[in-house]
Amino acid sequence: MGIDRESQRKIQHLYLRAGFGETPQFLKANAARPLAWHVDRLLQDADKIEDLTAIADPTKGHEKEVGKFKMGQIFERSKKDLKELNLHWLDQMADSKAQLREKLTLFWHDHFATSVPVGYLMQVQNNTLRRLALGKFGDLLHAVAKDPAMLIYLNNQQNKKGHPNENFAREVMELFTLGIGNYAEKDIKEAARAFTGWQVNAIGQYEFNVRQHDDGHKTVLGNAGNLKGEGVIDILIAHPQTAKHLARKLFAWFVNPISHAESIATIENWLNQSQLDIGKTLRNIFLADWFYADEHLGALVKSPVELLVQYKRLLKMELPNTTFLLKIQQSLGQMLFMPPNVAGWPNGTQWIDSSTLLLRMKLPLVLFGADEFDIAVKLDLDDEGPDISETNIPKKMKAEVDWKDFIAQFGDLPEQEVVQAMVDALVVAPQHRIDLANLRKFADPDSKTEMVKSLALRVMALPEFQLK
Amino acid sequence: MSMNRKDFLKNSALASAMLFVPRFLRSAQYDALTGAAQGKVLVVIQLGGGNDGLNTVVPWQNDLYYKARPQLAHAKGECLRLDDDLALAPGMEGLKGLYDAGHLALVNGVGYPNPNRSHFRSMDIWQTASPADQYWSDGWVGRLLDAQCPDCKPYHAIEVDEGLSLALKGKSMNGIALTNVEQFYRNTHEPFFNAIASQTPPAHDDHPALAYLHKTLIDTKESAAYLHAQHKIYSTKAEYPQNPFAQHLKLVAELIVSGSATQIYYVSLGGFDTHAGQKGRQGKLLAQYSEAVAAFAKDLQQNQRFQDTTVLTFSEFGRRVAQNASNGTDHGTANNVFLMGGALKKPGIYNPLPSLADLDDGDLKYSIDFRRVYASAIEGALGADAMRVLGERFEGLGIV
Numbered sequence: 123m124g125i126d127r128e129s130q131r132k133i134q135h136l137y138l139r140a141g142f143g144e145t146p147q148f149l150k151a152n153a154a155r156p157l158a159w160h161v162d163r164l165l166q167d168a169d170k171i172e173d174l175t176a177i178a179d180p181t182k183g184h185e186k187e188v189g190k191f192k193m194g195q196i197f198e199r200s201k202k203d204l205k206e207l208n209l210h211w212l213d214q215m216a217d218s219k220a221q222l223r224e225k226l227t228l229f230w231h232d233h234f235a236t237s238v239p240v241g242y243l244m245q246v247q248n249n250t251l252r253r254l255a256l257g258k259f260g261d262l263l264h265a266v267a268k269d270p271a272m273l274i275y276l277n278n279q280q281n282k283k284g285h286p287n288e289n290f291a292r293e294v295m296e297l298f299t300l301g302i303g304n305y306a307e308k309d310i311k312e313a314a315r316a317f318t319g320w321q322v323n324a325i326g327q328y329e330f331n332v333r334q335h336d337d338g339h340k341t342v343l344g345n346a347g348n349l350k351g352e353g354v355i356d357i358l359i360a361h362p363q364t365a366k367h368l369a370r371k372l373f374a375w376f377v378n379p380i381s382h383a384e385s386i387a388t389i390e391n392w393l394n395q396s397q398l399d400i401g402k403t404l405r406n407i408f409l410a411d412w413f414y415a416d417e418h419l420g421a422l423v424k425s426p427v428e429l430l431v432q433y434k435r436l437l438k439m440e441l442p443n444t445t446f447l448l449k450i451q452q453s454l455g456q457m458l459f460m461p462p463n464v465a466g467w468p469n470g471t472q473w474i475d476s477s478t479l480l481l482r483m484k485l486p487l488v489l490f491g492a493d494e495f496d497i498a499v500k501l502d503l504d505d506e507g508p509d510i511s512e513t514n515i516p517k518k519m520k521a522e523v524d525w526k527d528f529i530a531q532f533g534d535l536p537e538q539e540v541v542q543a544m545v546d547a548l549v550v551a552p553q554h555r556i557d558l559a560n561l562r563k564f565a566d567p568d569s570k571t572e573m574v575k576s577l578a579l580r581v582m583a584l585p586e587f588q589l590k
Numbered sequence: 591m592s593m594n595r596k597d598f599l600k601n602s603a604l605a606s607a608m609l610f611v612p613r614f615l616r617s618a619q620y621d622a623l624t625g626a627a628q629g630k631v632l633v634v635i636q637l638g639g640g641n642d643g644l645n646t647v648v649p650w651q652n653d654l655y656y657k658a659r660p661q662l663a664h665a666k667g668e669c670l671r672l673d674d675d676l677a678l679a680p681g682m683e684g685l686k687g688l689y690d691a692g693h694l695a696l697v698n699g700v701g702y703p704n705p706n707r708s709h710f711r712s713m714d715i716w717q718t719a720s721p722a723d724q725y726w727s728d729g730w731v732g733r734l735l736d737a738q739c740p741d742c743k744p745y746h747a748i749e750v751d752e753g754l755s756l757a758l759k760g761k762s763m764n765g766i767a768l769t770n771v772e773q774f775y776r777n778t779h780e781p782f783f784n785a786i787a788s789q790t791p792p793a794h795d796d797h798p799a800l801a802y803l804h805k806t807l808i809d810t811k812e813s814a815a816y817l818h819a820q821h822k823i824y825s826t827k828a829e830y831p832q833n834p835f836a837q838h839l840k841l842v843a844e845l846i847v848s849g850s851a852t853q854i855y856y857v858s859l860g861g862f863d864t865h866a867g868q869k870g871r872q873g874k875l876l877a878q879y880s881e882a883v884a885a886f887a888k889d890l891q892q893n894q895r896f897q898d899t900t901v902l903t904f905s906e907f908g909r910r911v912a913q914n915a916s917n918g919t920d921h922g923t924a925n926n927v928f929l930m931g932g933a934l935k936k937p938g939i940y941n942p943l944p945s946l947a948d949l950d951d952g953d954l955k956y957s958i959d960f961r962r963v964y965a966s967a968i969e970g971a972l973g974a975d976a977m978r979v980l981g982e983r984f985e986g987l988g989i990v
Contacts, residue, residue: 292723380798421799453753462756463711465725471802472727475754475764476744476810479803480777483786500753506709552797555804560785580782585803 127546129153132414133160134550138424138590139376140164140408141221142431146531146547161408165401168222168256173249176210177203177241181325191270191279191322193240203241204508208451208458209444211248212427216434226255226400228427229375234266234298235461236275239506243271243326244459256401259368259393260359263298267355268320268328276464278320283336286314291354293464299358301367305343312340317351365393376407378421379470385412420551420589423473426454428590429482433489433582436548438524441489445512446519450485452510453500454478460507474588486582490575491520525575532574541565541577548581551589631846632971633839633855633901634731634757636716637879639863640709641905642872643925644954647696647943650677654946662868662913672696676939681877684884685928692937693887693896694930695989699944700963701924701956705907709863709921712906717757719961719980730964731854732760733979734972739763745813748845749856750838758856764806765856766813769838775818778811787811816850823848828889835859836882843886847893853972862905866916879903887930896932900971900990902963903928910952924956927963929989931971936989959984966990 137144230251254262276290291314319335369390396402487493494517566576669677688694704722718726747765758765768774795801824847830840890896908925944954965976970990
């Protein structure tokens with residue numbers, strides 16, 4: 123039975139945006155189901171919440187300790203922990219049934235971009251983001267504002283009565299809620315005072331230090347009173363600019379980096395009607411006709427992490443060397459838990475330059491042992507990231523791949539139809555620049571199996587495959 | 591296609607108010623240099639990790655310096671004296687030679703308001719040339735490329751490294767990164783790459799992301815071919831040290847002498863994050879830097895290209911004035927910047943070191959905004975309009 127290409131493409135689009143892509147075998151088996159069935163499936167599967175548990179809690183046995191958080195006492199900088207945590211999350215993004223929840227966790231990791239060199243604290247934050255990812259934005263914001271890694275990253279440890287540090291107050295308005303231009307410097311100064319005394323204690327938990335809190339009169343965005351931090355957060359949640367800002371961000375991240383006023387206004391409406399309920403809003407987006415408009419299909423560039431996770435999902439890929447996965451993240455410009463700054467990673471075509479495009483086009487061949495990895499990794503400025511010091515990385519990767527199910531999808535097709543079916547299964551972007559005859563020249567003629575494998579590697583090397 | 595790209599940028603959530611007018615105010619001088627063998631060249635050298643400027647340009651007569659750094663200070667007798675106040679660190683004879691010949695200008699106390707002590711963030715600020723409280727997603731060299739479009743080519747800005755820094759990423763155009771011209775050529779001219787890149791683009795492509803990817807592909811291939819052809823013209827006989835940094839400068843010299851239309855080269859030397867055991871490590875790095883730069887200058891002089899070349903050296907921050915408990919130094923703020931070239935208008939020590947008696951919580955106070963140094967390089971070295979690149983007017987230094 124032939125599959126209707128247009129509906130197949132819409133389903134692919136949905137899974138690439140709401141998750142990390144689906145396999146050709148899944149797409150083939152479920153292509154006849156309506157989009158609403160797929161949207162329901164994504165949301166139902168997202169009910170499951172799996173915490174990351176890669177890093178053991180280092181506070182065990184220290185529960186009674188008091189005082190202010192100091193790195194190096196209970197919590198150590200650990201490049202090894204950051205590596206473990208990174209790899210665990212990559213695996214979970216690839217393997218979890220709760221694809222939408224993992225995707226949203228990545229979205230919030232970008233939105234609330236944080237980086238501290240203590241793996242356990244990053245894990246705590248990641249689990250908070252995951253737990254609250256699809257609920258009310260307000261609950262998430264309240265939790266993130268008291269998240270230890272965030273408080274440390276944005277210098278709230280130094281925010282004290284009489285000596286305010288404005289870093290957190292500024293970013294919570296500029297990046298997390300209102301967006302730039304929708305507040306005055308005065309609002310930041312006053313809000314910073316409200317967050318004084320919000321600290322992290324010796325065992326890495328939020329603690330309100332009343333002695334360092336400025337409980338004086340403040341005015342933030344027209345709201346006056348002896349505001350506390352929670353009060354400021356509530357003001358921000360209720361502010362109409364927050365829904366606008368989130369609507370723009372959701373559209374740019376899930377739909378198209380080129381903005382579209384009408385659709386963004388619709389999203390803003392849904393956010394307002396649902397008291398900023400992210401799950402409900404996303405459901406509406408995924409059910410909207412315009413979400414599947416031609417101009418949106420393939421309009422986004424897969425981020426490096428999305429690309430790696432998709433490889434893992436498509437082929438149940440396991441690499442003999444895990445440092446390699448980190449080096450790829452570094453070379454392509456997105457290392458988990460190491461966002462470039464509090465504004466998060468650049469989106470869209472900014473992932474692509476000559477170097478990253480060359481590497482992306484070479485990556486499938488390297489991953490699956492057909493080519494050598496001869497790309498040195500650009501050294502980092504300092505040593506705050508995960509451990510990538512290992513040097514004896516095999517030149518030929520030879521990932522362990524379960525090709526069986528993948529090949530089975532193409533095994534019964536006549537040879538001349540395989541390449542078109544492969545492109546259809548793996549590419550959601552427009553195909554008008556793909557020359558099938560040209561691609562076929564790179565097929566391994568040894569056997570049908572080898573032909574399917576070699577074509578898959580080439581299709582995954584296409585510029586079109588980089589788009590979602 | 592270019593219309594789409596432009597619309598895309600205009601509408602993109604990433605392109606905001608920072609979108610400048612996409613053209614230089616072109617001077618005759620500027621037109622003459624594009625693609626011309628005699629064009630002016632700017633070489634940016636980035637010392638990654640936060641070079642300790644105070645142990646690079648040493649206040650060898652200042653008691654406060656010796657008091658703040660009992661184990662770390664360079665002994666008076668070892669320093670390479672520049673004048674009655676300042677000296678270069680031991681091992682920097684190469685740079686001292688350039689200073690003596692009038693090819694080096696030293697700018698002290700360079701920084702920016704509200705300094706950030708995180709490597710990443712401060713390097714971002716230097717690479718984007720943004721104010722410290724704004725997050726820009728494109729770099730100043732990239733914007734310099736943007737300003738030349740539609741005549742811009744990726745190879746007008748080359749980073750000699752394994753990946754492309756933010757500094758070289760523009761809004762509509764990126765520079766390219768490579769360490770080996772031949773390998774870059776091979777990687778972009780193997781059969782599969784050829785097959786994909788040779789496909790005739792449709793006359794009209796209304797899919798901006800796809801068009802951008804294919805444009806990058808073709809630009810990359812063309813740049814590789816261009817550089818491959820250029821690089822054959824001149825290979826230097828001059829001697830360079832065998833370390834990667836010196837070899838990277840050697841490649842830059844070869845491309846300059848070959849007459850490549852490249853206007854900006856970007857080269858990095860890392861490892862300056864000397865929290866512990868600083869003396870040996872920084873000494874080694876500074877010697878490496880100084881020897882390589884001296885070899886580079888000599889090579890260009892012998893080929894009559896040094897007078898067209900300006901070299902700007904910076905680090906993302908300096909370090910604290912006082913040493914720490916591990917015979918190292920922690921992250922600080924203001925730092926020195928070096929400008930080198932064969933035709934400097936104002937060589938020597940440009941301004942005095944910030945006071946060691948008047949510190950900002952243990953850090954030097956900056957007196958010169960780093961964007962003034964960029965303005966100087968953009969206008970002086972390249973004859974381009976710095977305002978278009980930096981977004982606001984910064985007064986140059988009159989050095990270049």
